[in-house]
Amino acid sequence: MIFRKKGPPPIKRFSLKRRSQKSGLPPGTPVLIGDSDARPVHISVITYTSTEIEEKSITDPAESSDWRQKPGITWINVDGIHDLSILEKIGASFDLHPLVREDIVNTDQRPKIEDYETYLYIVIRMLHFDEKQDRVLSEQLSLVLGEGFVLTFQENREDELNTIRERIRQARGRVRNMPADYLAYAIMDSVVDHYFNILEKIGERIETIEEELMGEPETGILRKIHQLKHEMILLRKSIWPLREVVNVLQRNESERMHESTLLYLRDLYDHTIQIIDTIETYRDVLSGMLDVYLSTNSNRLNSVMKVLTMIATIFIPLTFLVGVYGMNFKYMPELDSHWGYPAVWFANIATAGTMLYYFYKKKWF
Amino acid sequence: MIFRKKGPPPIKRFSLKRRSQKSGLPPGTPVLIGDSDARPVHISVITYTSTEIEEKSITDPAESSDWRQKPGITWINVDGIHDLSILEKIGASFDLHPLVREDIVNTDQRPKIEDYETYLYIVIRMLHFDEKQDRVLSEQLSLVLGEGFVLTFQENREDELNTIRERIRQARGRVRNMPADYLAYAIMDSVVDHYFNILEKIGERIETIEEELMGEPETGILRKIHQLKHEMILLRKSIWPLREVVNVLQRNESERMHESTLLYLRDLYDHTIQIIDTIETYRDVLSGMLDVYLSTNSNRLNSVMKVLTMIATIFIPLTFLVGVYGMNFKYMPELDSHWGYPAVWFANIATAGTMLYYFYKKKWF
Amino acid sequence: MIFRKKGPPPIKRFSLKRRSQKSGLPPGTPVLIGDSDARPVHISVITYTSTEIEEKSITDPAESSDWRQKPGITWINVDGIHDLSILEKIGASFDLHPLVREDIVNTDQRPKIEDYETYLYIVIRMLHFDEKQDRVLSEQLSLVLGEGFVLTFQENREDELNTIRERIRQARGRVRNMPADYLAYAIMDSVVDHYFNILEKIGERIETIEEELMGEPETGILRKIHQLKHEMILLRKSIWPLREVVNVLQRNESERMHESTLLYLRDLYDHTIQIIDTIETYRDVLSGMLDVYLSTNSNRLNSVMKVLTMIATIFIPLTFLVGVYGMNFKYMPELDSHWGYPAVWFANIATAGTMLYYFYKKKWF
Amino acid sequence: MIFRKKGPPPIKRFSLKRRSQKSGLPPGTPVLIGDSDARPVHISVITYTSTEIEEKSITDPAESSDWRQKPGITWINVDGIHDLSILEKIGASFDLHPLVREDIVNTDQRPKIEDYETYLYIVIRMLHFDEKQDRVLSEQLSLVLGEGFVLTFQENREDELNTIRERIRQARGRVRNMPADYLAYAIMDSVVDHYFNILEKIGERIETIEEELMGEPETGILRKIHQLKHEMILLRKSIWPLREVVNVLQRNESERMHESTLLYLRDLYDHTIQIIDTIETYRDVLSGMLDVYLSTNSNRLNSVMKVLTMIATIFIPLTFLVGVYGMNFKYMPELDSHWGYPAVWFANIATAGTMLYYFYKKKWF
């Protein structure tokens, strides 16, 4: 049901399709696994020190090479990865390993971190909640953290990173006074903070369903619960490996991370754990709700069937009785009796009464 | 169904709502994630040595700075965290890291421990059982343990900590002769001891349901069992991480903890394990009860349906038979026979008898 | 359903009740969590070397202090822990830590081991099977192993330990020639050996149920299976942590354990694993039996319902047909036909036959 | 249903019975836990070097002591462990620890390995498949590996070991040129190879059931699937611990194992893993088949019930209608109408047709 990649061209949900085009090619050949389209690629470059800031929007990545020489921290963000030539140029000017270039365009990866000595390569998933369809959309964010620079690659222009840009511009928070790894942290933190939004919206859906369950739930509720469970499976798949990524960063094994950033990573790690915890709890809660619905529903149906069956059961013997006196035998002495008719009514009422009493005593209704 | 935060303003159960207001802000910006209201903030300060004790209730946290200089151990308890200015002042006078200040007001965290070299920051959850609604209410207790001082922050004024205050006043137990880490231990122990109360009450609910199950359970019992299972999911989420917190404390990795307190922490660890064990056992027991109810219920229904269906099945052929002789054909020889009517009765009784005998032999009832 | 503490006063099954009386008291305050009653406390003291043995039954624990000076190994067994003053005296003369004294009277603990440098404190559960009610009863055995002495505390006088006493008296086995840790091992081994008895009895119950299942199981069997499953949950809770206890002992981390005893501990560890294994297997077997019962039962019911419904289905159209010719219209040409009546019979038989043939071909019965 | 010990006297399946006779005895007292009977004990002794071989069948174990002095490798195999005196003599002449002697006769143990410095004691389970009853029979093989000798103890004479004897006689494979640990390996390998036979036969059963499931499964299939699942539970219990045994051997922690044998142990370890893997896969496959059967069955039943209920539902209103005109009211104008009778038939057919059309459109059949 769920988890489309975000972006203009609708794509298949369980799409490993394009990945399979790659099979047979030598490793390290970048092949676009994602949506290729005509949208222009946006490259935004920000260079800042604690005192100065320079911002530019370029289209020719060749310009980016000279930015690297400048003092301070350079953040290059690439929106749209479908233009492989642009990627190649950036990759060349920052000495990115062919496997990294391949991974950037291969947009259905799980979160991971790889240490290439002079830089770290981090993949995380940006998630968005499509409120109309109650679906979570997923997009890959590739992040390269090197000495004095951060590169980010995403499929579409996202708003999450704008708030960080704004903080850099206005010198809010610590970001201007910290090294490049803090910027990388700030980007990841902003993505993870957004997960809380999604969980919150799913939490609201769960509450709505719960209230419905208390009343008279409709049949459609079943599908809703199943869909949310499905979302949880996919959400978990996207977020679970992130825990290990942050853990590796936090263990300070790379010289890219400075001591001063570690405290913040610990905080990020806590948030990740809290999100995973919440996902697990939601799954348990949804399973419980499913059980409640199914057994409530089954109970309701059973009590309906029981009442209906009892009505039928009471009248069937009575119908037999009146059928008897509908027979046309010549010699049926009861027919001539004056009390025959009232006696049949009496018999009917007595039979029905006895049965009702019996059912009542057996607590069948 | 469950697990509201405690306190006057009713809040949403799965609330990550306010957390999401934060997304986009620089890390370390304290934003109140919890209930903001007009209740005044209570700050109580206790300073004690083995011989002396001084107690004060203040409203201006600026006064707290001079308490720090005094000899002995200082315990500052803040009830109500919605006044961010108060928090900022306390944070500044004790050099609390911005991330800690952020965490204190962010009241939906899982239990955790963080070592900030000069102090330890511990988050645990205080739980209360709302007997009217069979719900567990949860509240965050933040605890800062430094050299010679303990700070505690809670959303509402709680009674649990009063017993410790009383012990300090009356110099009962060891608390007056031990360092600050023992006070921190005593506070955590008191919170964990309270968990036993909650489990006991839930245990009583389980026993009541079990006794009902032995008799003639009503339909509502299903919802009760599911609700208790739901409580268990949320209880487990609140308590499970506590085990790791106590374990970290106990491994004596921080210099904040003295050798003399470790034995007590081992005891606390045992209690935590015992509580988690009990929660798991309750979950298993509740699942078993659910199975018992569902299969008992299904068996009951089936035997009811079987009896009703048999009654119908016996009378339907008989009704057919009497219907035959209710037909108005001119030439029906049986109708004129003197023995026709008794013969039909005999046939009816014989048919019903045969069927009953067959059902009986097949053990259908 | 299950797992009462053994002993005269019947107590609640999920009892954490008394534990909660304790909340708010300073740690290390012994509060009786268990049954307090008027039965006298029995203290039996055995002192032995490889050549000599002295046995005494005392009531005043003050006497016990001088036993400690004697050469050889002293084993003091206390039956009944409800007299706190006795416990305090023994605790004082053997320098037991307040937390140990608290744990001894707190009789609903999980198995654990704690190293207090001069002695080890071990908690294990003695289990008994109440054959009348198919319940497992549980009792706490506290064991203190020090240099040359072993203390045991139990709620009621148990027979398990008598066989060890007998072995000491008659100098059977190795116990008289081994250090005190061997005595502690022997006590634990005797308790664990008794678990096999319980599993054996439960195994018999399972076999009985299995044979019943092969035949014509009654409805009550469901409750029996669920009860045994329930027992298994509680049994597992009592025995699982024991594995870790024996493992810690076996790893020889404490200087209380001598090299010569380690081989025996390995044996004890094997037994514990075997018991846990058996419990797990029983749980799986019971779950399988439950599935067999439920699906067999459901199959039986379905085939019953199918037959009954078919009988009804065949006669309902026939009843309609004869009803047609029971109508009193003036102009019904069939009624006057000489062959009308036989024709209706033929139609009835043909219809019923066709339906039966159809049902038979569709394999509906 | 399953897992009897193999051998003449039928024994209980969940038998921990005899083990419980032991409780109360000092550890290391050999008590026969298994079948005691009058069959004679067979002791076969093979001594071989790379060039010579000597084979003897003895009845008095006293003779075995002098074999130990001879050069080369001695393999003593004892079939039947019910004669405790024989066991005692062998135990004495090879200095077996009392706990080992106890374990040899205690034949319901899980696979394990114990290092007694001068020898290794290994327990594995020999399994056989009783094709008549689809049951797995289990027998304990105790193996003692010392410097230059291997002792094996089994309950009954088994064929598995004959192939090894044959290889020794004919000097096939490497066994004559390798140390005693290779012989021990060869024995274990031969037992594990036999597991593949059992899994193969169970695999055939599964395929047969699967083919049945594709067609028209009978009710008995349910019991068959459950029985195979049951077998899997018990098989897994017997084989799972073997993995750890081989792993310990392979880690070369004992000086009994030579470098040259390690490669072979790695191979044995692979086989064990493969067997465990297959057992797990079979369990999953069987669970899936159970689900397929249950839901197919439930679907079949439902479609049957639906058709039957529809037939009844169509005729019941019709029967009502003809009942109306069977009433004997004096003033029923329709009865006198010439078109009354055809009109009723028309009404009947129209009603039935409408209902059928409605059911058809609703896709009820």
Added chain:
Amino acid sequence: MIFRKKGPPPIKRFSLKRRSQKSGLPPGTPVLIGDSDARPVHISVITYTSTEIEEKSITDPAESSDWRQKPGITWINVDGIHDLSILEKIGASFDLHPLVREDIVNTDQRPKIEDYETYLYIVIRMLHFDEKQDRVLSEQLSLVLGEGFVLTFQENREDELNTIRERIRQARGRVRNMPADYLAYAIMDSVVDHYFNILEKIGERIETIEEELMGEPETGILRKIHQLKHEMILLRKSIWPLREVVNVLQRNESERMHESTLLYLRDLYDHTIQIIDTIETYRDVLSGMLDVYLSTNSNRLNSVMKVLTMIATIFIPLTFLVGVYGMNFKYMPELDSHWGYPAVWFANIATAGTMLYYFYKKKWF
């Protein structure tokens, strides 16, 4: 249903059959466990340096020995392993351990890696998707990586390896300039890349089923879902151990692997993890779909039964009523009343209306 070995002769699915022929033979005896047939064995030999390349197709493996002396890297691929003599000759000329030769012909092994000091032996599974039957076919690829040579053994000629051959011929990618371990990596990478194809096709199946589920699913869908679940069980069994294989290679424990290849292995490891992740997600999704189908189906059936039962329930009392006035008693005053007949109709309509109203208010339809 699934997972046949690929190749001309159809073989049993759960086939451990031939493996059992081996039992009793000394370890290291190569016995063909797989399909033996008359197809000729193809041996292709490629020798290359960064500048030169020589390719040959031979039939006599004796020729292969002199290839080993040449400089550069030699890759010998053997298609068809049923000719044991060929295998023996190759094994001899490359000094393969007897256990390796045995493993090569034993084609139902799980993925594994073994270090024989002078060479590494790796087993992986090549998988293919049989689109007609929705089955995954599995074939074993044995790979021997030595100093300057790579041997591969497969049951049938596969296309996957051709793309690598092509790359070598055309000197595409890095393969010509890297040592032999890179070639081994390239072969494994090519096999793993093919897994994505299979997962993609299964993903398409899942989507198709999902769309069907949204509409009006047929009964056959149940079998389809179960079959895909079954595939997942077997797929997981084939791929799960591969993770450990790649992990061992990546940890660089063998001197066969060069530093330069490790980065690529890390990439391969990521792919393996991603595949396992996807398999797990598919399993969860399929389970969810099964639940949706079953509960939707059950809901549909229930609503059908409810409507049908209600129709029957309404008419049964009415039929009784008209039956009453079909009785032939002489003294039935209503029959003579002029309003009797209309009154009965009124009673009928009133009764039916009341019942419908009651059902409607109770929300029974």
